[in-house]
Amino acid sequence: MNLDKNLGAEELKRFLEREYAKSTPDVAREATDEEEGPSRRRQAALTFNQKPSEIKAYLDRFVIQQDDAKKVLATAICDHYHHIQQCRSSEDCRDYKKQNIVLIGPTGVGKTYLIQNIARLIGVPFVKADATKYSETGYVGGDVEDLIRDLVHQADGDIDLAEYGIVYLDEIDKIATPNTGVGRDVSGHGVQRGLLKLTEETEVPLRAPTDVASQMQAFIEFQSKGRVERQTINTKHILFIVSGAFTGLTEIIKRRIGSKQIGFTGAKTSAEEEHFLFGLVRSNDFLEYGFEAEFIGRLPVVMHLNPLSEDDLFDILKYSEGSLLKQYKKDFLAYGIDLYFTDEGMHGIAGRAVSEQTGARGLMTVCERIFRDYKYTLPDNPEIRELVVTADLVEDPAKRLTELLSCPELFRNRVFSFQLKRFENEFADQHGVHVRFSEDAATRLFQKASASGQTADQCCAELFQGFEHGLALLREAPEEHQFLLEEKDVDNPGQALEGWIRELYRLRNQSGA
Numbered sequence: 001m002n003l004d005k006n007l008g009a010e011e012l013k014r015f016l017e018r019e020y021a022k023s024t025p026d027v028a029r030e031a032t033d034e035e036e037g038p039s040r041r042r043q044a045a046l047t048f049n050q051k052p053s054e055i056k057a058y059l060d061r062f063v064i065q066q067d068d069a070k071k072v073l074a075t076a077i078c079d080h081y082h083h084i085q086q087c088r089s090s091e092d093c094r095d096y097k098k099q100n101i102v103l104i105g106p107t108g109v110g111k112t113y114l115i116q117n118i119a120r121l122i123g124v125p126f127v128k129a130d131a132t133k134y135s136e137t138g139y140v141g142g143d144v145e146d147l148i149r150d151l152v153h154q155a156d157g158d159i160d161l162a163e164y165g166i167v168y169l170d171e172i173d174k175i176a177t178p179n180t181g182v183g184r185d186v187s188g189h190g191v192q193r194g195l196l197k198l199t200e201e202t203e204v205p206l207r208a209p210t211d212v213a214s215q216m217q218a219f220i221e222f223q224s225k226g227r228v229e230r231q232t233i234n235t236k237h238i239l240f241i242v243s244g245a246f247t248g249l250t251e252i253i254k255r256r257i258g259s260k261q262i263g264f265t266g267a268k269t270s271a272e273e274e275h276f277l278f279g280l281v282r283s284n285d286f287l288e289y290g291f292e293a294e295f296i297g298r299l300p301v302v303m304h305l306n307p308l309s310e311d312d313l314f315d316i317l318k319y320s321e322g323s324l325l326k327q328y329k330k331d332f333l334a335y336g337i338d339l340y341f342t343d344e345g346m347h348g349i350a351g352r353a354v355s356e357q358t359g360a361r362g363l364m365t366v367c368e369r370i371f372r373d374y375k376y377t378l379p380d381n382p383e384i385r386e387l388v389v390t391a392d393l394v395e396d397p398a399k400r401l402t403e404l405l406s407c408p409e410l411f412r413n414r415v416f417s418f419q420l421k422r423f424e425n426e427f428a429d430q431h432g433v434h435v436r437f438s439e440d441a442a443t444r445l446f447q448k449a450s451a452s453g454q455t456a457d458q459c460c461a462e463l464f465q466g467f468e469h470g471l472a473l474l475r476e477a478p479e480e481h482q483f484l485l486e487e488k489d490v491d492n493p494g495q496a497l498e499g500w501i502r503e504l505y506r507l508r509n510q511s512g513a
Contacts, residue, residue: 046081046084046085046088046164048078048081048082048084048085048122050077050078050081050121050122051078052071052074052075052077052078053074054074055070055073055074055077055078055118055121056070056071056074058117058121059073059074059114059117059118061320061321062113062117062320062321062322063110063113063114063117063320064110064308064312064315064316064319064320065110065306065308065312065315066109066110066114066305066306068303069103069105069114069303069304069305070114072301072303073101073114073115073118073303076099076101076301077118077122077239079099080098080099080239081122081164083096084164084237087237096236097300098199098237098239098240098298099239099300099301100199100239100240100241100242100298100299100300100301101239101240101241101242101299101301101302101303102172102241102242102243102296102299102301102302102303103241103242103243103244103303103304103305104243104244104245104246104249104278104281104302104303104304104305105243105245105304105305105306105307106245106307106359107245107358107359107361108308108358108359108360108361108362109305109306109307109308109359109360110305110359110360111170111243111305112128112168112170112243113322113360115128115166115168115241116128118166119165119166124161124164124165124166125151125152125154125155125161125162125165125166126154126165126166126168127147127150127151127154127165127166127167127168128168128169128170129147129150129167129168129169129170130169130170130171131169131170131171131172131174131175131191131242131244132171132174132175134175134191134194143194144191144194144195144198145194145198145204145205147167147169147198148162148167148198148204148233148235148238149204149206149233151165151167151233151238152206152233159206159231159233162233162238163233163234163235163236163237163238164237164238165238165239166238166239166240166241167198167238167239167240167241168241168242168243169195169240169241169242169243170242170243170244171243171244171245172242172243172244173244173245173246173247173249173289174188174244175188175191175192176188176289176290176291177189177192177290177291188290189292192291192292192295193292193295195240195295196292196294196295196298198235198238198240199235199240199295199298199299200235200298201234201235201236202234202235203232203233203234203235204232204233204234204235205231205232206231206232206233207231240298240299242299246278246289248289249278249281249285249286249289250273250274250277250278252285252288252289253277253278253280253281253285254277256282256284256285257280271306271307274307275304275306278304279304281302281304283296283297307359308354308359308360309354310347310350310351310353310354311350313349313350313353313354313360313362313363314343314346314347314350316350316360316363317341317346317349317350317363318341318343318346324363324364324367325341325346328367328371331375332374332375332378332387335378335379336382336385337378337384337385337386337387338385338386338387338415339387339389340386340387340388340389340411340414340415340418341388341389342388342389342390342391344390344391345388345389345390345391345393345394346389347391348391348394348395349363349366349367349370349389349394350363352366352394353365353366369397370389370393370394370397371397373397373398373401374387374397374401377401377405378404381405381408383408383409384404384405384408385408385412386411386412386414386415387404387411388411388414388415388418412450413446416442416445416446416449416456417442419455419456419457420437420442420445420456420460422456422457423456423457423460424436424437427460427464431471431474431475432475433471433474433475433477433483434477434481434482434483435482435483435485436482436483436484436485437484437485438484438485438486438487440486440487441485441486441487441489441490443487444487444490444491445459445460445463445490448490463490463493464493464497467493467494467497470497470498470501471497473501473504474497474500474501474504476504476508477504481504483500
């Protein structure tokens with residue numbers, strides 16, 4: 001920012017207005033007549049009518065496993081927002097105690113993803129930050145109150161909505177301050193005290209005293225109004241969720257309960273043992289780990305998440321609505337390439353991701369390693385329109401890429417089979433008729449599609465075009481009945497349809513007799 005020292009008062013004011021407009025969003029504007037009363041977004045967010053089972057069912061669509069954590073989170077979230085509704089309708093809210101949450105688990109097991117999806121479902125603003133940001137800056141910048149101000153940004157300047165948001169602080173274990181005999185970690189201790197104040201009811205100024213943009217805005221307001229209005233955000237109803245891997249916490253638990261009493265005598269704690277031990281964690285264990293008693297006392301809900309196995313990572317790839325594979329399909333489709341994954345290929349990716357020891361994040365690492373050269377090379381080869389991720393491709397991506405470049409139609413037949421199977425399922429859903437293609441019929445269809453440059457969907461759609469009335473008659477067939485399309489029927493589908501109808505009525509007459 002280049003500021004001319006010779007600027008007059010008016011020029012300085014206009015300069016600051018321009019700089020402020022460029023440097024900060026409009027989060028502290030005065031309410032206009034149209035904005036008076038609760039905003040539509042706020043009303044939607046606070047019309048909370050979810051049940052714990054409904055929240056868990058929603059989370060099941062995105063997060064694989066972690067059933068216990070989902071149940072605990074869903075229950076705590078419902079209690080919190082139902083209580084908020086009661087407080088909004090009643091002035092007597094003195095006994096309100098927030099159910100702030102501690103999540104324990106290694107990286108990549110879904111801690112952040114769980115909270116993000118909960119916030120999206122409810123419709124409240126959500127802020128995520130790492131505790132290390134504040135422990136490192138400690139004395140200069142990195143004010144923990146910035147977490148609350150960020151909620152206002154996420155709420156598009158709606159302070160009332162921000163006061164019902166969710167703050168998620170990861171790597172909270174990094175600000176633990178164990179007494180090592182060489183003094184206390186003052187920075188970590190100070191961050192804990194700052195967070196303690198936020199988890200209780202306190203007023204946070206919307207403008208940070210050390211923020212240049214806020215100072216500009218205050219100057220502009222003073223110039224125009226002769227006074228500066230002080231806006232604050234109340235943290236009473238803001239839900240705080242903290243998480244971390246808590247490396248070493250199991251050793252504290254083992255010392256407390258006596259490892260030999262529960263049969264754990266090995267030097268290294270296994271994943272199964274960690275799962276059991278984290279279930280026994282108590283407040284005293286957190287105190288010994290290095291947390292202040294007042295701070296951990298404001299986090300009554302404690303839940304641990306389990307490491308993910310190869311089968312879990314496979315399920316994430318195949319069944320999660322947030323599957324990483326959707327991103328890769330879109331990436332390749334941008335170049336006109338259809339990307340398909342076999343179960344064997346997905347298992348290969350999952351197996352390699354386990355060895356990365358970063359949970360679900362390892363899936364991205366493995367996929368980038370596999371597809372790096374494909375993304376670079378295939379867009380320059382317009383003849384290549386399909387790519388199938390098999391176990392062989394995952395095992396040796398370079399070899400498979402060389403084969404594909406020398407034979408652009410390498411995967412075409414297999415992709416056609418995938419498309420044909422998809423057509424069978426969609427046809428059954430649309431017409432209520434279960435049609436299956438024989439192997440010879442599939443080969444004949446592939447020949448026709450290749451000659452005409454059509455996809456399986458286009459070729460099959462033409463096959464049954466104009467036979468809506470006949471298909472309607474076939475809907476009367478039992479649900480489990482399948483109609484087999486042979487090779488000869490591909491060139492004469494009308495004759496096949498007529499034969500199916502005759503057979504259906506013959507069977508019905510026999511049954512009636």
